[in-house]
Amino acid sequence: VPMVVGVSIAPLQTGQAALLDGDSGLLILDPDAATRLAFDERHAAQTKRRREETAVPGAPAVTGDGERVQVMINVADPAELDGLDPAESDGIGLVRTELLFHGRERLPDEEEQLAIYRRLLDWAGGRPVTIRTLDAGGDKPIPGLTRMGEANPFLGVRGVRLSLRRPDIFRVQLRALARAATAGNLKVMIPMVTTAEEMRRCHALLSEAVADLRGEGRKAELPPLGMMVEVPAAALEIEEFDVDFYSIGSNDLLQYVAAASRDDPELADLARPSRALLRLVKIVVDRARSTGREVSLCGDLGSDPKYIPALLDQGLRTLSVARPALASVKAAVARYRRPQS
Ligand code: PEP
Ligand code: MG
Numbered sequence: 001v002p003m004v005v006g007v008s009i010a011p012l013q014t015g016q017a018a019l020l021d022g023d024s025g026l027l028i029l030d031p032d033a034a035t036r037l038a039f040d041e042r043h044a045a046q047t048k049r050r051r052e053e054t055a056v057p058g059a060p061a062v063t064g065d066g067e068r069v070q071v072m073i074n075v076a077d078p079a080e081l082d083g084l085d086p087a088e089s090d091g092i093g094l095v096r097t098e099l100l101f102h103g104r105e106r107l108p109d110e111e112e113q114l115a116i117y118r119r120l121l122d123w124a125g126g127r128p129v130t131i132r133t134l135d136a137g138g139d140k141p142i143p144g145l146t147r148m149g150e151a152n153p154f155l156g157v158r159g160v161r162l163s164l165r166r167p168d169i170f171r172v173q174l175r176a177l178a179r180a181a182t183a184g185n186l187k188v189m190i191p192m193v194t195t196a197e198e199m200r201r202c203h204a205l206l207s208e209a210v211a212d213l214r215g216e217g218r219k220a221e222l223p224p225l226g227m228m229v230e231v232p233a234a235a236l237e238i239e240e241f242d243v244d245f246y247s248i249g250s251n252d253l254l255q256y257v258a259a260a261s262r263d264d265p266e267l268a269d270l271a272r273p274s275r276a277l278l279r280l281v282k283i284v285v286d287r288a289r290s291t292g293r294e295v296s297l298c299g300d301l302g303s304d305p306k307y308i309p310a311l312l313d314q315g316l317r318t319l320s321v322a323r324p325a326l327a328s329v330k331a332a333v334a335r336y337r338r339p340q341s
Contacts, residue, residue, distance in 0.1 A: 006265025053327040058087045061330040063312065064337040070318040071329055072128070074298055077102065078116065080323050081123050091127035093247065093320020094189070094298040095120060097173070098140050105144060107134075107169055113176035121184030128185045130247065130298075130320075132228065133173055133202075135159045135191035138252075139263055145169070154252075154261065159192025159228075164201055174209040181221035189247055193227040196240045228298075232256050235280040238287045246284055247320070250299025253277060273301055278314055285315040296320055305332035312336050 002022030009027070012018065019028040019039045023046070028035060061069040072093030075081065100108050100116065108116070120129050137146045137158025145166070150156035163170040177188050190202050203225055213220035229235050230249030238246070254277045255262035260270035281297070288295035296318035301307050303325035311319065312333070321329050 006268065008265075049331075050328070053331040058085065059330070060090070061333040063333055064335060067317065067338070069312070069333045070296070071326060071333065072130075072296070072318070072320040073323050073326060074303075074320050075099075075120065075323075078119060081120075084323060086123055086125050086127060089127075089326060090318075091124055091185070092120060092129040093296055093318070095129065095131040097132060097134050098136060098142070100134075101136075101142055107145075107172065110172050110176045110179075113173060114179050117176060117180035117186070118183050121180060121186060124184060126185055128187060130187040130189050130226070131177060131180075132189040132191050133160070133163055133170070133177075137162050138192075154255065160190050160198050160202065161192060161194075163190075164198065167205070170205065171209060174206050175213060175220075177223065178206065178209045178213055178220040179218060181223035182219045187224045187226060187245065189226045189228055189245075191228045191249070192230060192252070193234055193241070194231045195234075196242070199225075199227055199241055199243055226294075229253065229280075229284050230256070230299075232280060235284055238284050243293070245294040245296075246288055248281055248284055248295070248297040248299060248316075250277065250281075250297060250301035253280060253299065254301070273307060273310070278310060281311065281316065282314040289315065294318065303329065305329060308332035309336050313339065 002020050004020060004022060004025050004027050007027060012029070017030055019026070019031050019036070021039070031039065061071045063069060070090040072091045073089045074094040074096070075092050076096040077099050100113060117131060120131070135158065136142045137156060138154045141153065146162065147157050157165065177186065180186055188206065190199065193199055206225060207222060210220045210222045224244035226245035226247060227234070227241060227243045228249040229238065229246050230252035232253065234241065235253065250273070251262055254273060255271050257276050257280065258270045258274065260267040262271050264271070285295050295316065297311060297316055298320035300322070302311060302319035303321040305328045308329060319329060
């Protein structure tokens with residue numbers, strides 16, 4: 001369903017003719033005949049291209065030079081997996097566990113969380129599943145948990161900052177994750193990391209959860225522990241972080257680089273991909289390469305085919321994208337050729 005958000009227009013009249021182009025973010029009211037014709041032609045070409053892109057959904061993504069690119073999916077609701085063959089993606093690159101709060105006041109207890117995490121791992125059938133610990137706050141306020149009335153919630157107590165202040169909630173999630181790690185290819189990712197000390201504390205808490213569980217006679221594993229790179233200070237000092245993997249959160253990274261809110265339509269021309277953002281991506285990718293760590297990008301930038309060449313140019317070879325973008329991202333990868341140096 002094409003959709004354009006953040007436009008301010010006078011109310012539409014019932015029956016008024018309108019053309020809506022979700023790809024370019026255009027809403028054209030009362031189009032003339034020539035505009036309609038041009039639109040119809042573009043629409044027909046796009047429909048044909050989409051049909052071709054989805055013709056071989058299970059095929060792995062390979063660049064025009066024959067390089068394999070991992071394309072995984074982002075999950076914010078387990079229902080997104082309904083009807084999706086796991087073989088169509090290379091796994092789940094981001095599970096937003098704020099989903100645990102959907103329609104409820106409290107975080108589910110350890111057993112309930114474990115059941116949800118296991119369901120995701122079962123679906124993936126051995127492919128990697130990266131579960132992000134709670135990223136509450138900022139654009140994801142949770143009544144009763146996140147601080148109300150913060151002057152600037154995006155720069156406030158969100159993500160790991162909140163989890164470390166609420167060990168009662170964080171411990172339950174880490175225990176459920178440590179138990180789930182015995183049931184599949186699980187990785188745990190920490191959001192909104194700014195300092196190496198935050199990661200050390202997360203690592204200590206996760207190790208403690210594993211030790212406690214084993215002490216209670218339960219099965220538990222220490223899964224690989226990685227960080228989201230979405231704070232510019234973390235990207236610039238990425239060598240300070242001793243983690244198993246990095247995943248670049250371009251949604252937040254670009255709003256912090258541009259100092260322009262990611263959800264303010266008035267600032268959309270500032271909060272968009274820039275050379276500065278790509279330089280930060282490259283710093284992280286180069287560091288990952290030189291230390292043999294995995295690096296991916298799970299922000300929405302990876303779901304937009306027009307940015308795929310720029311991301312691959314920075315050396316990225318793993319993307320995690322919105323499910324509806326899977327086929328068009330793979331097609332954009334197939335069209336890509338590495339620039340001649
Ligand atoms: C990001 O910031 O790019 C990201 C993936 O996290 P979220 O959109 O959930 O903040
Ligand atoms: Mg983010």
